[in-house]
Amino acid sequence: MNIDKKILHQYVDGGLSLKEEKIVEDYLKEHQEDKIYIEDYKKLNKLIRNNYLIDKEDPIPQRTIDLINNHNISIFNRINNLKVKLVPTLLSFILISFGTLFSFNTIQLSLNKSSDQNFYALKEINKSLILTELEKISGTENYEHFSSYNQEKINYKIVNEFNNNSGHSCQQIQFIDFKYKDLNIEEAVFCKDGLNDQKLIKLNFFKGSFSNT
Amino acid sequence: MKDKDKNELLILLPKLRRYAYGLTGNKDNGDDLLHNSLEKILKNFSYLKIINFQAYCYKVVSNAWKDELRKIVKTKVVSLDDEKIIDTYEKHIHVDYENNYDQKKNYINVSKSINELSDKLKTTLLLSVVENKTYNDISKILNIPIGTVMSRINESRKILKNKLLNGENNEY
Numbered sequence: 001m002n003i004d005k006k007i008l009h010q011y012v013d014g015g016l017s018l019k020e021e022k023i024v025e026d027y028l029k030e031h032q033e034d035k036i037y038i039e040d041y042k043k044l045n046k047l048i049r050n051n052y053l054i055d056k057e058d059p060i061p062q063r064t065i066d067l068i069n070n071h072n073i074s075i076f077n078r079i080n081n082l083k084v085k086l087v088p089t090l091l092s093f094i095l096i097s098f099g100t101l102f103s104f105n106t107i108q109l110s111l112n113k114s115s116d117q118n119f120y121a122l123k124e125i126n127k128s129l130i131l132t133e134l135e136k137i138s139g140t141e142n143y144e145h146f147s148s149y150n151q152e153k154i155n156y157k158i159v160n161e162f163n164n165n166s167g168h169s170c171q172q173i174q175f176i177d178f179k180y181k182d183l184n185i186e187e188a189v190f191c192k193d194g195l196n197d198q199k200l201i202k203l204n205f206f207k208g209s210f211s212n213t
Numbered sequence: 214m215k216d217k218d219k220n221e222l223l224i225l226l227p228k229l230r231r232y233a234y235g236l237t238g239n240k241d242n243g244d245d246l247l248h249n250s251l252e253k254i255l256k257n258f259s260y261l262k263i264i265n266f267q268a269y270c271y272k273v274v275s276n277a278w279k280d281e282l283r284k285i286v287k288t289k290v291v292s293l294d295d296e297k298i299i300d301t302y303e304k305h306i307h308v309d310y311e312n313n314y315d316q317k318k319n320y321i322n323v324s325k326s327i328n329e330l331s332d333k334l335k336t337t338l339l340l341s342v343v344e345n346k347t348y349n350d351i352s353k354i355l356n357i358p359i360g361t362v363m364s365r366i367n368e369s370r371k372i373l374k375n376k377l378l379n380g381e382n383n384e385y
């Protein structure tokens with residue numbers, strides 16, 4: 001340990017460990033000048049401390065004692081004192097509540113959609129009929145297009161059920177969200193033929209992202 | 214306020230008062246400083262856990278004294294005179310030595326010498342020598358590095374040594 005003035009001051013102020021104190025004491029045995037230096041500061045410390053001895057006979061002013069005894073933390077102060085923690089806690093609570101509510105509503109909405117009895121999933125054969133028709137209309141028959149079509153579940157609701165002039169049953173259906181390329185398919189009418197196969201009779205669609213109908 | 218906290222504060226009160234005396238240099242101002250500091254401690258007293266309550270209280274007293282000093286500088290109040298020191302001595306500090314002339318003289322000399330130190334040196338010295346605070350605690354109370362604490366103590370000791378041990382009134 002390198003003993004300098006700072007270490008000696010720490011020694012005087014009792015800031016060293018027992019082991020360090022022992023080292024300093026051994027050092028002082030061989031360094032008379034520093035020993036005198038230390039003794040002077042010990043003397044000085046004693047002098048200063050004696051000047052500030054607590055007089056137990058001197059009572060603490062009653063107003064100060066009353067201040068402690070009568071101290072009650074008001075509700076305002078409690079809230080004010082806790083504001084450091086309250087603000088982030090409240091904010092977190094609001095955010096979590098909002099998030100939970102939003103997620104819950106979204107889940108409820110999607111559950112409602114799929115669990116609603118008025119909605120059905122479009123069969124693959126009907127989907128193919130529609131896509132084939134669309135390819136014909138656009139004049140670019142390419143079956144790879146709709147074989148790679150990845151909108152798996154297409155929901156629809158039945159708007160009308162009727163028999164056509166041939167006496168075959170027909171359904172007018174409305175799609176919830178059915179898109180193909182840049183086309184939005186809104187409605188379709190399917191009728192069964194004599195062999196009980198589905199035929200696409202009518203298709204209602206628009207191009208772009210918004211429909212006025 | 215819980216009884217436990219109240220008791221802790223009441224036990225600490227004499228020490229804080231002594232520190233306040235040391236800072237202000239006289240009893241009346243010391244009691245005022247203590248009272249003001251206590252108001253601040255209680256105002257901010259909360260259920261938040263303060264790790265080192267003692268150090269916190271000393272810090273509040275130190276800061277309250279800094280505020281007082283700013284006011285004193287603004288109003289240009291002159292520092293302590295002998296009369297005030299003697300008054301403090303006779304009334305409140307060394308009651309047992311009331312009639313001892315040498316003790317009284319010593320007391321006045323030491324008090325004057327400490328009060329003549331700059332506020333920074335005095336505060337650091339009192340916390341170390343009188344209040345027995347570690348350098349680490351002082352560093353936290355005064356919000357200064359430990360190195361500064363050590364150099365302030367060293368400097369104030371040099372000054373006091375010259376005045377009280379090596380000076381012309383070297384009668385201790």
